Amino acid sequence: MSVAALARRPAARPAAVLAAALILVYLIAQSSGYNQHLFLLCASFGALALSLNIASGFAGLFSLGHGGLFAVGAYTTAVAAEKAPDVSIFVFLPAAIVLTAAVGFVLGVLSLRFSSLHFAIITLVFAFVLTVIVQRWSLTGGAQGLLGPLAPGLPSWLSWAGDALAWYAFAIVAVATVVSYWLSRSPLHAVLATVRDSEPAARAAGVRVARVKIQTFTLSAGLAGMAGWLFSFSGFVGPGQFDWSASVNVLVMVVLGGIGTTIGPLLGAAFVELFPSVVHISAGWQQTLYGLLFIGVVVAFPPGFVGAGRWVRELVSRRSQPEPDQEISKLTDSPAPAAQPANGHGPNGDAAIACRGIDFRYGNGPRVLSGVDITIRPSTIHGLIGPNGSGKTTLVNALSGFLNPNAGTITISGAPVKGVAGRVEAGMRRTFQAVKVPSKLTCFENCVVGLYTQIPLLFLRAPIWPISPGHRAAEELVEQRCHEALEWAGIAAWAGRPAGSCPHAVQQLLQLAVAYVGEPEILVLDEPIAGLTPTEISLVAARLRALRARGVTILVIEHHIGFVFSICDAVSVLSAGELIADGEPKQIQQDPTVRAVYLGA
Numbered sequence: 001m002s003v004a005a006l007a008r009r010p011a012a013r014p015a016a017v018l019a020a021a022l023i024l025v026y027l028i029a030q031s032s033g034y035n036q037h038l039f040l041l042c043a044s045f046g047a048l049a050l051s052l053n054i055a056s057g058f059a060g061l062f063s064l065g066h067g068g069l070f071a072v073g074a075y076t077t078a079v080a081a082e083k084a085p086d087v088s089i090f091v092f093l094p095a096a097i098v099l100t101a102a103v104g105f106v107l108g109v110l111s112l113r114f115s116s117l118h119f120a121i122i123t124l125v126f127a128f129v130l131t132v133i134v135q136r137w138s139l140t141g142g143a144q145g146l147l148g149p150l151a152p153g154l155p156s157w158l159s160w161a162g163d164a165l166a167w168y169a170f171a172i173v174a175v176a177t178v179v180s181y182w183l184s185r186s187p188l189h190a191v192l193a194t195v196r197d198s199e200p201a202a203r204a205a206g207v208r209v210a211r212v213k214i215q216t217f218t219l220s221a222g223l224a225g226m227a228g229w230l231f232s233f234s235g236f237v238g239p240g241q242f243d244w245s246a247s248v249n250v251l252v253m254v255v256l257g258g259i260g261t262t263i264g265p266l267l268g269a270a271f272v273e274l275f276p277s278v279v280h281i282s283a284g285w286q287q288t289l290y291g292l293l294f295i296g297v298v299v300a301f302p303p304g305f306v307g308a309g310r311w312v313r314e315l316v317s318r319r320s321q322p323e324p325d326q327e328i329s330k331l332t333d334s335p336a337p338a339a340q341p342a343n344g345h346g347p348n349g350d351a352a353i354a355c356r357g358i359d360f361r362y363g364n365g366p367r368v369l370s371g372v373d374i375t376i377r378p379s380t381i382h383g384l385i386g387p388n389g390s391g392k393t394t395l396v397n398a399l400s401g402f403l404n405p406n407a408g409t410i411t412i413s414g415a416p417v418k419g420v421a422g423r424v425e426a427g428m429r430r431t432f433q434a435v436k437v438p439s440k441l442t443c444f445e446n447c448v449v450g451l452y453t454q455i456p457l458l459f460l461r462a463p464i465w466p467i468s469p470g471h472r473a474a475e476e477l478v479e480q481r482c483h484e485a486l487e488w489a490g491i492a493a494w495a496g497r498p499a500g501s502c503p504h505a506v507q508q509l510l511q512l513a514v515a516y517v518g519e520p521e522i523l524v525l526d527e528p529i530a531g532l533t534p535t536e537i538s539l540v541a542a543r544l545r546a547l548r549a550r551g552v553t554i555l556v557i558e559h560h561i562g563f564v565f566s567i568c569d570a571v572s573v574l575s576a577g578e579l580i581a582d583g584e585p586k587q588i589q590q591d592p593t594v595r596a597v598y599l600g601a
Helices: 002-006 015-028 035-060 065-085 089-111 116-136 157-161 163-186 186-195 198-203 209-234 243-258 265-280 283-300 304-320 392-401 419-425 441-450 460-468 472-488 504-517 534-549 563-567 584-591 592-599
Strands: 354-361 367-376 381-385 407-412 426-430 520-525 554-557 570-575 578-583
Touching: 002 570, 015 035, 035 065, 035 186, 035 209, 035 243, 035 554, 065 089, 065 116, 065 209, 065 243, 089 116, 089 209, 089 392, 116 243, 163 186, 163 209, 163 460, 186 198, 186 209, 186 441, 186 460, 186 570, 198 209, 198 419, 209 460, 243 265, 243 304, 243 554, 265 283, 265 304, 265 472, 283 426, 304 392, 354 392, 367 570, 381 534, 381 563, 407 419, 419 426, 419 520, 426 504, 441 472, 441 504, 460 472, 504 534, 520 563, 534 554, 534 563, 563 584, 570 584, 570 592, 578 584, 578 592, 584 592
Parallel strands: 367 578, 381 554, 381 570, 426 520, 520 554
Antiparallel strands: 354 367, 354 407, 570 578
């Protein structure tokens, strides 16, 4: 299986692109110094735009301080070259990358554990503060700036290749492009898209969202430092080149070219840098025309240059492809092993889930849960019912780690577990009442996210995915397990379709597939059959019974009483945040309090 098949996106032709790029660079290296300078600027800002795109386009982290990170790389190189002129300029490249990545890590730690607004503000303030520092610090040349280092020439045996600067520029932008491209073809791309578009779904798959955001921004910052190293060869490094407008300009490049794409930021950077050189009119009219073009692209084609072309291709492809069969597949599971008698205890005598004295309130409001005690036995299906507003979803959010109770304890197989990720590691997966699957990802890619915890060191391997150890085995695992999960959920025909374009029933079943692909020991389902037809409800019931037979413990919240009583081994009833009944389905059906409060007389 190829990475392109995994990502379910058409692959580029790298060999043809590389050949064309080498020819272009060769011609530029033989041309005038002016052309080489323009190429250097395009390459520097292209690499910077790619670095911002990894943060903003892939993970939704809109940085307003990438101009400052760019400055860290450029100043590190210029200052080091001035203080140590005998040291090879290439020694300063890893220094620029590491130092800028460290700055990005600190910014991420300070802001990404909170909201996106905090992140945008802190990165913007960073760019302002950095500009003030370099203007007043003698080491950086103050307001006058520093002369940039000279690019060393090529060896004599490569003299036919022309000027070295063009090749250095090509090498830097090529590295940034390859890292971005490989990352976009790795399983991490789907994880980052889920973090961007649906954090609850990412957390439910075991993604430690804050950590992944910090790691992503650190990688983005390191690439920005690499771009700054290249920019230092432009001849001059001064504070005016890195003010807040530089950060905004880079964001414009990414948006114009196509945010979230690989080639788009390069096209956007080339357009912005070459526009003043190609359009020979007054500066005022240049800015006006440039602004109108930008507004036109954003209004007419929000995905940018590349996105517009992709939209046309997808439109043509969609018209030429038949619609998948709307009927959900029938049960195809092989006969499951007979279920073991449930005695209420796990291997060590522990309940699968035990809640004791759970209290919860939002802020200073009234109690939503009050003294709730529930025991869920292993290898059973346990129903949770009650009127709207009784606290069912709040209890499930507490059970799955999305909320912290004000009082009480929750244990999983007899042990306390912290956080959502800790519960996922303990074998728990969940779905949501309102479907939470990233609409832009295909059904297949959504399932990939469910395997996040089962691909070791994914973040470290993603930027070098095709050459990372064990990537083929990981791809085969993903391919096999995701297709099995989609077949199990009866929606294999929709594997390559964006989830947002699928019917509601497919999206509901996709949530089940994403939870199933992680091979859970405990499955928590919040209204899993909402909006499904009777046929689809029967399919879900059969799937859940098969899972129970395999030893999976299932907790179901559902208003469809017939569904609950037909599949559950035990049922708990909440009303006004209190547990009013707990027992076998027949017992619950006959309970006078439950009939009065919920079922009706």
